Amino acid sequence: MIRTMVFAGIIALAACSSEAQDSAKTQDVPAPQIKPIAAKAAQVAEPHSEPLHDAQSSSPNPDAAPKKMDWSKPLTCVGQAVQGGALLCRTYGSTYVTLGGTKVQSDGSGQVILGFDRDAPSTVTAKLVDPGGHSYSQTFDVKAREWDISRIDGLPKNQVSEYTAEELKRIRAATARKKIGFASQEPVVRLTSDGFESPVKDYIKTTNFGAQRILNGIKKRPHYGVDMAAPAGTPITAPADGVVSLADMDMYFEGSLIMIDHGQGLISYYMHMQDVLVEPGQIIKTGDVIGKIGTRGRSTGPHLCWRLKWRGQNLDPELLTKWPDQVQLSQD
Numbered sequence: 001m002i003r004t005m006v007f008a009g010i011i012a013l014a015a016c017s018s019e020a021q022d023s024a025k026t027q028d029v030p031a032p033q034i035k036p037i038a039a040k041a042a043q044v045a046e047p048h049s050e051p052l053h054d055a056q057s058s059s060p061n062p063d064a065a066p067k068k069m070d071w072s073k074p075l076t077c078v079g080q081a082v083q084g085g086a087l088l089c090r091t092y093g094s095t096y097v098t099l100g101g102t103k104v105q106s107d108g109s110g111q112v113i114l115g116f117d118r119d120a121p122s123t124v125t126a127k128l129v130d131p132g133g134h135s136y137s138q139t140f141d142v143k144a145r146e147w148d149i150s151r152i153d154g155l156p157k158n159q160v161s162e163y164t165a166e167e168l169k170r171i172r173a174a175t176a177r178k179k180i181g182f183a184s185q186e187p188v189v190r191l192t193s194d195g196f197e198s199p200v201k202d203y204i205k206t207t208n209f210g211a212q213r214i215l216n217g218i219k220k221r222p223h224y225g226v227d228m229a230a231p232a233g234t235p236i237t238a239p240a241d242g243v244v245s246l247a248d249m250d251m252y253f254e255g256s257l258i259m260i261d262h263g264q265g266l267i268s269y270y271m272h273m274q275d276v277l278v279e280p281g282q283i284i285k286t287g288d289v290i291g292k293i294g295t296r297g298r299s300t301g302p303h304l305c306w307r308l309k310w311r312g313q314n315l316d317p318e319l320l321t322k323w324p325d326q327v328q329l330s331q332d
Contacts, residue, residue, distance in 0.1 A: 075126070075138050077114075078193045078323050082143040084209055084316035086115045086266070086308075088191055091128060098127045102311045104264050111189040113264045115310030116142050118210050118222060148211035150223055152300065155216050167252070174251045181246030181259040182267060182309065189263035196239035196320035197286060199270065200293070200304055203228040209316035224314040225271070225307035232274055232302040234293040238284045239268060239317070247276050254305075255296020260284055264310075268317055271305040272296050 079087035088111065091097065095106045099114050106112040116124060120142045128136040163171065207227035213220040242260035245267065251257045254271040258278060261267050274294025284290065295302045308317040 075128075078195070080143075080319050080323065081116065081140045082319065083116060083120050083145045084118045084314070085142075085319045086113060086310060086315050088113055088189070088193060088195075092130055094131050096129045100124050100313075102313070104311065105187075107188050107263070109189075111263075113189060113191065113262075113266045113310060115266070115313045115315050116140075117313040117315070118147075118224065120313075145210065147222065148208050149214065150207050150211040151214045153216055155298070155300070157216070161216070161218055171252045174248075174253070177246065177248055177251075178257070178259075181257075181269070182265075182312075184243070184245035184259070184261040184267065185265040185311075186243050186261045186263050190241040190243070191262045191266060192240070193323075194240075195323040196268075196317060197237070198321055199236050199239050199290075199306055200228045200230055200234060203230040203234075203304070205229075206303065209318060222314075225305040226316070226318050227303050227305050228293075229301060229303040230293050232292075232294055234302075235289045236270060236273065236291045236293060236304055238286055238288045238290050239321070240286050242268070242284050244278045244280050244282045244284060244290075247278050247280055247282075249276050249296075251297060253298045255299065256291070256294070258290055260290070267309045269307050269309070271307070272299045272303060274302075 075089045075091055077087040077089040079085060081087065089097075091106050091110050091112060093106060093108050093110045095110070095112070097104055097106065097112050097114065100117075100120070102115075104112060104114075114126065122142055122144065123139055124142055125137055125139045128138070130136075205226065206229050207223055207225075209224065209226050211223045213223045238260060240262050242262040244258065245261045246257060246259040246269075248258075249256045251271075256273040256276050257269060257271055258273070258276055259267050259269040270291060272294055273291040274296065275292040276290075277292070278284065278288075278290045293302050293304050299305075306317050308315040308320070
């Protein structure tokens with residue numbers, strides 16, 4: 001179901017990009033060489049994530065056959081099994097988990113991040129395989145959500161549907177750089193069971209995650225972020241520990257863009273800033289100032305567009321600030 005939202009008056013409206021998908025259809029260009037940004041060695045620190053339960057941790061010895069794991073217990077998770085939601089789960093170390101076609105390996109302490117896209121179906125099954133090849137499955141009932149409609153008119157045509165040859169060149173170059181940022185997949189989970197803190201302390205929310213965007217009367221992809229209006233120069237802080245995978249002041253739609261990998265490809269990102277205060281490879285701690293609110297790129301007023309992806313799935317970052325203590329799961 002869809003609710004209609006109309007933003008008017010003095011509230012700053014945010015017309016965020018829909019990444020490369022909102023760009024005009026362009027001719028194919030050579031794929032960039034994707035080399036995920038590695039954390040700078042001098043800054044590497046152990047993550048401060050506490051165990052979710054006392055499950056056995058596995059660090060397979062290549063010289064010995066791994067033992068069969070005890071799968072009598074289901075996964076233990078915190079988070080929300082809902083469209084746009086994410087879970088932080090504890091299983092056994094070095095276990096492969098496949099969720100909806102996306103495959104990820106738990107870290108050495110058995111932590112694994114799982115995400116549910118905005119358009120996830122009502123049930124999704126996770127398939128687990130331990131280091132010994134023994135399998136297990138867990139089905140999640142995914143709660144459906146209602147989505148708003150967000151209409152914004154009066155945008156320049158070259159931010160919606162008409163582009164010059166030079167603008168198309170900039171769009172393609174920006175898209176290639178974003179691919180590098182999204183390719184980051186830090187193996188160690190830096191997210192904790194506390195979830196996210198808000199990156200902006202005082203703001204007016206002008207657009208919810210998942211809203212169907214209609215720009216200048218043209219239906220676009222859904223808005224995959226949360227728009228947070230605040231005065232220009234307002235500090236933006238990291239919502240959780242992570243590694244910066246992209247920091248760029250010259251993006252076409254976003255204006256400026258920061259991406260932070262919180263582990264296993266859970267990438268939070270930040271748009272339209274007037275200042276970017278971090279660099280690729282930098283280790284970030286919760287609460288560190290990473291930038292300042294601005295109105296660069298496709299924007300109609302000072303605000304932050306805050307987004308979240310997990311392995312290509314579009315997630316709602318606000319849901320990670322509202323995690324319940326534990327998700328009750330039933331074993332298949």
